[in-house]
Amino acid sequence: xxxxxxxxxxxxxxxxxxxxxxxxxxxxxxxxxxxxxxxxxxxxxxxxxxxxxxxxxxxxxxxxxxxxxxxxxxxxxxxxxxxxxxxxxxxxxxxxxxxxxxxxxxxxxxxxxxxxxxxxxxxxxxxxxxxxxxxxxxxxxxxxxxxxxxxxxxxxxxxxxxxxxxxxxxxxxxxxxxxxxxxxxxxxxxxxxxxxxxxxxxxxxxxxxxxxxxxxxxxxxxxxxxxxxxxxxxxxxxxxxxxxxxxxxxxxxxxxxxxxxxxxxxxxxxxxxxxxxxxxxxxxxxxxxxxxxxxxxxxxxxxxxxxxxxxxxxxxxxxxxxxxxxxxxxxxxxxxxxxxxxxxxxxx
Amino acid sequence: xxxxxxxxxxxxxxxxxxxxxxxxxxxxxxxxxxxxxxxxxxxxxxxxxxxxxxxxxxxxxxxxxxxxxxxxxxxxxxxxxxxxxxxxxxxxxxxxxxxxxxxxxxxxxxxxxxxxxxxxxxxxxxxxxxxxxxxxxxxxxxxxxxxxxxxxxxxxxxxxxxxxxxxxxxxxxxxxxxxxxxxxxxxxxxxxxxxxxxxxxxxxxxxxxxxxxxxxxxxxxxxxxxxxxxxxxxxxxxxxxxxxxxxxxxxxxxxxxxxxxxxxxxxxxxxxxxxxxxxxxxxxxxxxxxxxxxxxxxxxxxxxxxxxxxxxxxxxxxxxxxxxx
Numbered sequence: 001x002x003x004x005x006x007x008x009x010x011x012x013x014x015x016x017x018x019x020x021x022x023x024x025x026x027x028x029x030x031x032x033x034x035x036x037x038x039x040x041x042x043x044x045x046x047x048x049x050x051x052x053x054x055x056x057x058x059x060x061x062x063x064x065x066x067x068x069x070x071x072x073x074x075x076x077x078x079x080x081x082x083x084x085x086x087x088x089x090x091x092x093x094x095x096x097x098x099x100x101x102x103x104x105x106x107x108x109x110x111x112x113x114x115x116x117x118x119x120x121x122x123x124x125x126x127x128x129x130x131x132x133x134x135x136x137x138x139x140x141x142x143x144x145x146x147x148x149x150x151x152x153x154x155x156x157x158x159x160x161x162x163x164x165x166x167x168x169x170x171x172x173x174x175x176x177x178x179x180x181x182x183x184x185x186x187x188x189x190x191x192x193x194x195x196x197x198x199x200x201x202x203x204x205x206x207x208x209x210x211x212x213x214x215x216x217x218x219x220x221x222x223x224x225x226x227x228x229x230x231x232x233x234x235x236x237x238x239x240x241x242x243x244x245x246x247x248x249x250x251x252x253x254x255x256x257x258x259x260x261x262x263x264x265x266x267x268x269x270x271x272x273x274x275x276x277x278x279x280x281x282x283x284x285x286x287x288x289x290x291x292x293x294x295x296x297x298x299x300x301x302x303x304x305x306x307x308x309x310x311x312x313x314x315x316x317x318x319x320x321x322x323x324x325x326x327x328x329x330x331x332x333x334x335x336x337x338x339x340x341x342x343x344x345x346x347x348x
Numbered sequence: 349x350x351x352x353x354x355x356x357x358x359x360x361x362x363x364x365x366x367x368x369x370x371x372x373x374x375x376x377x378x379x380x381x382x383x384x385x386x387x388x389x390x391x392x393x394x395x396x397x398x399x400x401x402x403x404x405x406x407x408x409x410x411x412x413x414x415x416x417x418x419x420x421x422x423x424x425x426x427x428x429x430x431x432x433x434x435x436x437x438x439x440x441x442x443x444x445x446x447x448x449x450x451x452x453x454x455x456x457x458x459x460x461x462x463x464x465x466x467x468x469x470x471x472x473x474x475x476x477x478x479x480x481x482x483x484x485x486x487x488x489x490x491x492x493x494x495x496x497x498x499x500x501x502x503x504x505x506x507x508x509x510x511x512x513x514x515x516x517x518x519x520x521x522x523x524x525x526x527x528x529x530x531x532x533x534x535x536x537x538x539x540x541x542x543x544x545x546x547x548x549x550x551x552x553x554x555x556x557x558x559x560x561x562x563x564x565x566x567x568x569x570x571x572x573x574x575x576x577x578x579x580x581x582x583x584x585x586x587x588x589x590x591x592x593x594x595x596x597x598x599x600x601x602x603x604x605x606x607x608x609x610x611x612x613x614x615x616x617x618x619x620x621x622x623x624x625x626x627x628x629x630x631x632x633x634x635x636x637x638x639x640x641x642x643x644x645x646x647x648x649x650x651x652x653x654x655x656x657x658x659x660x661x662x663x664x665x666x667x668x669x670x671x672x673x
Contacts, residue, residue: 016512018463018496023511026499030512034519043500043512046427046468071425102402102425 001134001170002093002157003028005141006065007036008175011091013057013064015042015050019072020105021161022095026067038178047072051079051092058088059199061187063145063178067093069164070111071102073119080154081120084216085201089148091141093157095164098324106324107161107247112301115158116275123213125220127155127227128274130245134168140272142173149181151223158274160297162247162326223276230278234260235267235285239345242336243269243282243306244295247326252295254329259336264346266336274302279309286314291343295332296320315343362550364390373416374408378582380573380589381405381488384546385459388486388570391556392457394419397436401429401460401469404495405488427468430476430485433458437481455560456483462503463493466529477536477565484559484566487529490574498577502527505597506641508629510577515632525644533567534603540566542602542611547573547589551600551611558602571598579628591623596649607661608652620645 003025006014014033016026026043033041040057044050050066057064068076073094083090096111098104115128127147131137137159144155188197203209233253235241244252249270256268269285269292271278286292292314294303300318307316319335321327340346359365368389375382385405392398397420400406406423409416424432437456443449458476460469465487473485492510493499500513504522509515513522533541540562544552552570559566573589575582592598593612597620600612620642624630633641 017468018493018499018512020496023497023499027497027511027514031514031516034516041512045470045502075427102423 001137001168002067002141002159003032004172005138006091006145007032007039008172009142009145010063010176010178010181011065011145012036012038012178013040013042013054013062015044015053015057015064015066017044017047017050017068017072019047019069021097021164022067022069022093024164025093025095047075048079051076051083054090054092055079055082055086055088058083058090059086059188061184061189063089063091063149063181065091065093067095069095069097069105069161070099070108073111073114077114077120080126080156081118081122081124082201083154084120084124084126085122085212086199087152087216088154088199089145089152090154091144091148091157092154093159096158096160098322104324105161107163107297107326108322108324109160109246109248109297109301110322111158112274112296112298115156116277116305124216125223125275127151127153127223127276128158129155130158130272130274131163132246132249132270134163134166134170136272137163138170138172147227149184151219153219153223158246160247161324220276227273228276228278228280229272230281231268231270231272232281232285233268233270235269235289237265238267238289239265240291240293240336240340240343241267241269241285241289242293242295242332243271243302245271245274245302248295248297251327251329252332255332255336258329258333259340262337264337264340266340271302274305277305277309282306282309283311283313286310289314291315291317291339291345293317293319293336293339295327295335297326298322363387363553364393366390368392368394368418369409370416370418372414374411375404376574376576376582378573378575378585379404379408380546380575380585381461381490382408383585384488384544384552384570384572385409387546387549387552388457388459388556389419391553392419392455392560395453396420396455396457397422397440398457398459399424399429399433399436401458401464402426402495403461403464404490405459405461407495426464428472429458429460429464429469431472433483433485434476434479434481437483441482456481458483458485460485460487461493461495462487462489462491463501465489466502466527470529470532474532474536477533477538477567480564482564484556484562484568486556486568486570488570488572490572490577491526492574492577494574494577503529506644507633507637508578509632510629520632520634520637521629530567530569530603533569534606536565538565538567539605540602541569542567543569543571543598543600545571545589545593545598545600547586548593548600548612555602555611577629579631580626584626588623588626591618594618595620595623595645597623597645599649599652601652601656605661605663606659607664608656608659610652610656617646617649
């Protein structure tokens with residue numbers, strides 16, 4: 001799904017390295033790029049090589065993508081930091097699996113901190129998109145390429161092993177005409193007849209480095225204003241809202257439907273951009289919702305962002321299962337039910 | 349006298365009867381790689397520390413909470429078996445020097461597949477060999493990333509179809525020649541470099557024993573058949589291992605101090621079709637393409653023969669040039 005969507009979004013360079021559970025994407029790109037006239041697929045000799053090939057392809061002006069799973073993304077962090085510093089667009093897909101270390105190959109959301117806090121070294125941010133379905137994998141892949149080019153920034157797609165392996169009917173957006181994409185005036189492609197351009201990230205003069213850092217920061221402020229996105233599901237009359245993203249949100253939605261049948265007024269808040277976090281939307285909800293239950297497939301990493309958004313105005317509860325275990329909607333429904341009655345929410 | 353008694357009488361003189369990688373692991377039927385690992389362990393004995401990179405052999409032998417390992421073993425990431433092995437060796441040396449542990453020779457062994465050796469692990473391997481750690485590195489080469497679903501590696505031979513070098517209308521499988529890592533190791537000045545195949549078990553075991561005796565780094569490149577990834581019948585594993593040697597595609601030789609020696613002599617090379625035919629990964633190749641590969645096999649084989657005939661051991665050269673006078 002991501003592969004086809006990426007090609008339709010104008011991706012013409014893909015570099016990958018084998019790691020489960022995202023090999024299907026690499027294999028799809030190996031088959032498909034061969035059939036596109038100007039498409040290039042490279043199986044790199046390592047994760048680090050793959051991300052650096054993306055840096056190169058991006059400098060040359062192509063829409064470039066790489067993908068991996070948790071341990072492989074850790075190896076790519078240096079390259080992601082360079083992409084941010086050199087203001088190069090790129091799309092990176094992380095199909096998260098159980099960790100730390102090599103962990104396992106089951107779906108997990110343990111890389112939330114790594115994704116939203118930067119992951120690599122230095123003062124930078126990465127746009128993070130969290131799809132929750134096959135359709136959204138396809139849609140957000142296009143969005144990712146658009147944001148990458150618009151903001152000249154690496155964009156991370158945060159999926160997990162469940163999404164990496166599932167099959168669903170998807171309606172793909174129409175392919176774009178790559179030749180109609182806006183001209184990038186900063187690419188490197190031979191300096192015949194013009195002054196040569198230079199892309200670098202080594203700024204020995206602290207004043208220059210500070211200048212770059214503030215320039216990046218201003219860009220991040222713009223992004224924070226422009227793109228936060230979330231889905232609200234049955235939150236209008238809710239006394240309690242579950243907050244979850246990706247696969248966890250999908251499970252939570254099933255749980256919300258179950259408890260609604262029992263007459264509990266519960267909704268779901270699903271952040272689609274994890275950085276920038278949809279703070280304002282969440283703060284709006286806290287006007288009429290006093291209790292929030294954060295549900296994640298980790299030990300509670302997003303809780304920080306929820307608390308920062310709510311600024312102590314509501315109660316934040318947490319339920320999570322790390323390590324690649326997957327909760328059932330019934331399990332979450334039971335949690336919601338217990339919490340709902342413990343907080344005496346039915347009386348409101 | 350039945351067969352088992354015969355085994356008891358003769359085999360222990362040749363091969364350690366004890367298993368250090370015991371049965372019950374999850375390897376596929378007809379896996380040549382696990383056979384190689386098992387023979388390697390028999391040659392090494394119990395006084396070792398094995399650093400095993402991620403890959404089939406790690407997955408099938410250590411699925412939590414069970415393990416097939418009877419010797420000290422550490423599982424590491426994909427790229428760093430040689431680096432972790434270096435650390436273990438240096439750590440043991442320091443402890444030995446300070447008298448914290450008994451002063452005996454514990455061999456450190458790094459094990460990785462072709463991806464973990466020839467692609468992502470090459471940097472760490474090169475470093476370990478260059479620094480000269482007293483360790484053996486064994487590459488179990490089954491010519492692709494089998495654990496993740498048969499993706500090509502730089503060990504995949506020309507023409508083989510994998511999921512990332514698929515054979516189809518446009519492409520005819522792998523487009524590059526197999527990387528010659530044993531030769532890269534020789535270029536590092538490693539004292540003992542050898543190629544091996546579990547279809548020749550005694551040859552392999554002898555090479556591992558020889559490598560263990562070397563003070564300093566040594567490298568063995570073990571060719572292992574993968575019925576799952578090669579789409580070959582699992583009962584053909586041993587036979588394919590012999591055919592790859594008899595066709596000259598993967599000759600068995602060793603390089604001691606720069607001196608090349610063929611350890612399994614082949615009088616007349618068989619045509620490579622004999623080896624390729626039972627394998628699904630080569631099924632799409634046309635006679636023309638096979639001929640190109642056949643020419644390359646002859647060329648590489650002759651190059652090796654030239655080295656065997658022409659190159660002397662470093663010690664001989666030093667003697668001849670009067671460096672030790």
